[in-house]
Amino acid sequence: MQHAMSMFRSIPQLAKMLNNLSAWLDKAVADGEARGYDPAVLLNSRLAPNQYPLTRQIQAACDAAKFAAARASGKQPPAHPDTETTLDELRTRLRSVVEYLGTFKPEDFEGAEDNTVVLPFLPGKGIKAHEYLTAMAVPNFYFHCVTAYAILRHNGVDVGKRDYIGSLELFDLEAAN
Amino acid sequence: MQHAMSMFRSIPQLAKMLNNLSAWLDKAVADGEARGYDPAVLLNSRLAPNQYPLTRQIQAACDAAKFAAARASGKQPPAHPDTETTLDELRTRLRSVVEYLGTFKPEDFEGAEDNTVVLPFLPGKGIKAHEYLTAMAVPNFYFHCVTAYAILRHNGVDVGKRDYIGSLELFDLEAAN
Numbered sequence: 001m002q003h004a005m006s007m008f009r010s011i012p013q014l015a016k017m018l019n020n021l022s023a024w025l026d027k028a029v030a031d032g033e034a035r036g037y038d039p040a041v042l043l044n045s046r047l048a049p050n051q052y053p054l055t056r057q058i059q060a061a062c063d064a065a066k067f068a069a070a071r072a073s074g075k076q077p078p079a080h081p082d083t084e085t086t087l088d089e090l091r092t093r094l095r096s097v098v099e100y101l102g103t104f105k106p107e108d109f110e111g112a113e114d115n116t117v118v119l120p121f122l123p124g125k126g127i128k129a130h131e132y133l134t135a136m137a138v139p140n141f142y143f144h145c146v147t148a149y150a151i152l153r154h155n156g157v158d159v160g161k162r163d164y165i166g167s168l169e170l171f172d173l174e175a176a177n
Numbered sequence: 178m179q180h181a182m183s184m185f186r187s188i189p190q191l192a193k194m195l196n197n198l199s200a201w202l203d204k205a206v207a208d209g210e211a212r213g214y215d216p217a218v219l220l221n222s223r224l225a226p227n228q229y230p231l232t233r234q235i236q237a238a239c240d241a242a243k244f245a246a247a248r249a250s251g252k253q254p255p256a257h258p259d260t261e262t263t264l265d266e267l268r269t270r271l272r273s274v275v276e277y278l279g280t281f282k283p284e285d286f287e288g289a290e291d292n293t294v295v296l297p298f299l300p301g302k303g304i305k306a307h308e309y310l311t312a313m314a315v316p317n318f319y320f321h322c323v324t325a326y327a328i329l330r331h332n333g334v335d336v337g338k339r340d341y342i343g344s345l346e347l348f349d350l351e352a353a354n
Contacts, residue, residue, distance in 0.1 A: 006183030
């Protein structure tokens with residue numbers, strides 16, 4: 001059960017980051033109001049002409065989180081057809097994936113550690129669930145979160161490291177002694 | 178020991194990402210040769226005027242990895258004074274941290290799961306080692322890796338998702354049956 005708990009712990013962290021991402025979008029809206037632009041223009045902003053714009057980065061972060069939880073525990077995730085074109089629709093997508101992640105429990109990962117994960121883009125190949133989570137799903141998830149953050153930051157939105165990391169479970173050192 | 182193995186598994190992944198980062202720098206050098214510019218100009222490139230340039234992102238990625246391993250296992254990491262000013266010096270720094278990470282073994286994390294980690298920038302507060310690793314050290318590490326990648330990509334260096342993810346432990350599905 002220890003391995004199950006260790007794998008499970010990634011899942012609320014993915015959900016927290018998606019909630020953080022939603023809060024970065026709130027800051028983008030506030031920046032648009034403060035500087036007099038329509039924040040929707042950020043949705044098609046990108047860091048390089050051959051890299052995805054903000055909308056697709058957010059969709060990809062959502063998918064990375066959804067597939068991380070589903071594949072590592074051997075479940076079938078809900079479909080999301082990538083039809084979002086507004087900030088509100090992206091927030092709804094983020095909420096939908098956060099809710100899906102909230103349905104997972106530590107016991108969903110019981111014995112999943114060495115399960116074989118099969119990926120549609122790697123035909124004929126398998127990867128163990130723990131390797132999939134640590135070396136592919138989590139790095140890919142952070143890739144799209146940080147790129148979304150970077151697109152906002154590059155355009156002057158006032159996001160910082162605290163917005164990125166979000167809340168932490170801290171405790172008072174004296175109380176612990 | 179299962180928890181120890183689960184915590185330990187993050188460490189070779191951090192080392193792999195630092196090696197990936199070093200390979201992105203090789204691509205930056207190749208891009209400079211192909212397009213006729215000194216790749217050293219990338220070291221001071223940044224995505225926003227109030228965000229760190231490439232050199233500092235790489236130093237921060239190195240520190241995030243070093244502190245993740247050291248603090249989560251209750252060790253004292255080696256000091257790195259952030260004096261690098263060239264690509265070669267940054268590569269040396271990356272190698273140094275990869276070597277340090279290579280000294281860790283699963284047993285270094287035995288019973289470390291619920292240890293109290295104390296952070297210099299959070300006086301009077303503690304955080305459990307597993308929460309520190311999952312919710313702070315790993316996201317912070319990827320933050321600086323992806324931002325370094327984004328600075329290169331934004332400047333036209335030909336890095337892609339495969340360069341980012343790097344090698345994976347895949348196996349042949351038929352051979353596994």
